[in-house]
Amino acid sequence: MPDTRTPPDPAEFPAADSLPAQATFLLRYAILAPSSHNSQPWAFAVADGSILVYADESRRLDVADPDGRELLLSVGCAVENLVLAARRFGLDPTVEYGPFEESPPSPGPDLRHVATVGLAATASVDEGAGETALFDAIGARRTNHQPFDDRPVPGSVLETFREYATASGLGLELVTDPARRAEIATLQTRADERQFDDPAYRTELGHWIGTGALGASWLTARVGQLAVSHLDIGEREGRKNSKLVTSAPVVAVLTVATVDEPSLLAAGRLFERLSLAATGEGLAVHPMSQILELDDLRTELAGLLGLGDETPVHLFRLGYAEPDSTRTPRRPVDDVLL
Ligand SMILES: Cc1cc2nc3c(=O)[nH]c(=O)nc-3n(C[C@H](O)[C@H](O)[C@H](O)COP(=O)(O)O)c2cc1C
Structure with missing residues (x-):
């Protein structure tokens, strides 16, 4: 290979x-x-x-x-x-x-x-x-799935992030307020519970784990696939992911004025640019998509952040963490x- x-x-x-x-x-x-x-x-x-x-x-x-x-x-x-x-x-x-x-x-x-x-x-x-x-x-x-340290992200890095977002004509919310992050964590728990309640969602995730795409050896991948496909792990995932959200000093949300194909491609380009800038600064990045995968929770998130006509299309944690060996x-x- x-x-x-x-x-x-x-x-x-x-x-x-x-x-x-x-x-x-x-x-x-x-x-x-x-x-x-x-x-x-x-x-x-x-x-x-x-x-x-x-x-x-x-x-x-x-x-x-x-x-x-x-x-x-x-x-x-x-x-x-x-x-x-x-x-x-x-x-x-x-x-x-x-x-x-x-x-x-x-x-x-x-x-x-x-x-x-x-x-x-x-x-x-x-x-x-x-x-x-x-x-x-x-x-x-790399994507980093670890809990993040209780250490703020330097303002200069956030400023660079904002400049990149402005240059690409897209919106970027950088949520640092602990109360706001706790509200997002609650949405994350609800999203995980609902997604893992859906056998089709678990089977799809299990399929990709089973291919080894998420980075495990063959045997671990198979065991992971079986666990995800058959056990009720929604509550556990919800609790774990909620803690991951609250551990992050920054929850970043990319937003677009119109959800269409060019703006989604542009949002992907911006996300990668931000991820690379973060990597260069020794910062960890972890996308968490579950909230945005559910229409009603995406709308709740937009309301929580006061986004008006903007639609959130990507959410990720940003902070310092131990390296993820995956x-x-x-x-x-x-x-x-x-
Ligand atoms: C659009 C998008 C959504 C993603 N959503 C999640 C997610 O919800 N949870 C997660 O742990 N990783 C998420 N990821 C990260 C991918 O799992 C990761 O990029 C992939 O496994 C490759 O690993 P690497 O980023 O370490 O190279 C997402 C990545 C992208 C681009």
Whole structure:
């Protein structure tokens, strides 16, 4: 099994080679992106000086994510890694969203073309805007499921987060008030209890655990799958996750004015940018999606945060924590290149 989790050595970028060879190299960074249940719902093709990005609907979480919100966020994360890698190697990437349908060389309706990353050569490597630091964090970034320390996140980091959100035209709520976080923790408990009450939700989660996507060895993965599929663990999960929320000094919520495909891709890109910035600062990040997977609880969260017309589309904990040793695998580039 090739080690697809370790990023390539930047010194090995095939600068003198053809675009397809360069694109294949860049994609080794794209696939290190986070994705819900590590579903890696992406595929790519190289054509006419561009990388075409596809959303793989066959990998959508039909129960947890029937609308494909998390799927597009995940693809957006991969796009951001691709853009950062392209800039790092002296290319000048442009991103265009759409056409949001099957288009060549897609082999069928499950693969929808959602973005095109144009790759033009520029004279020099872009060292600006701290982007090299973001690129350097791609290999080290991990989701951290541990309780977080009781240590505040520096205001300068939160300021950088706000600047990134403003630059991408999206909303970002950074909840630090303990009373507010406790209210979100209560929503988290209710969400977990409801989700784990649903046999279809448990079976879907069990399926992804069983594939080893969430980073366990084969045997542990099977035991985990059985436990999730058959035991009533909603209450336990609810209590555990509620404590995780209250342990975090910051609960961050990404919001959009209109929930459509371009804004979800953009939100994914922003989330990955924030995750990489956090990684570079030694901070831990942990998305928690259950509240947003239930329409009524998502509406309650929006009310709690006073979001008005904005819709929350992604929620994650931010803080300091012991490293999480979980190492989630990746599908090799060959498997996701059309
Ligand atoms: C849109 C999205 C939603 C996610 N939701 C959750 C979640 O609810 N709970 C969780 O523990 N991790 C969540 N994750 C993290 C993924 O499980 C994680 O990215 C994946 O397993 C790969 O592991 P890595 O991030 O350590 O590389 C989410 C990630 C994304 C991109």
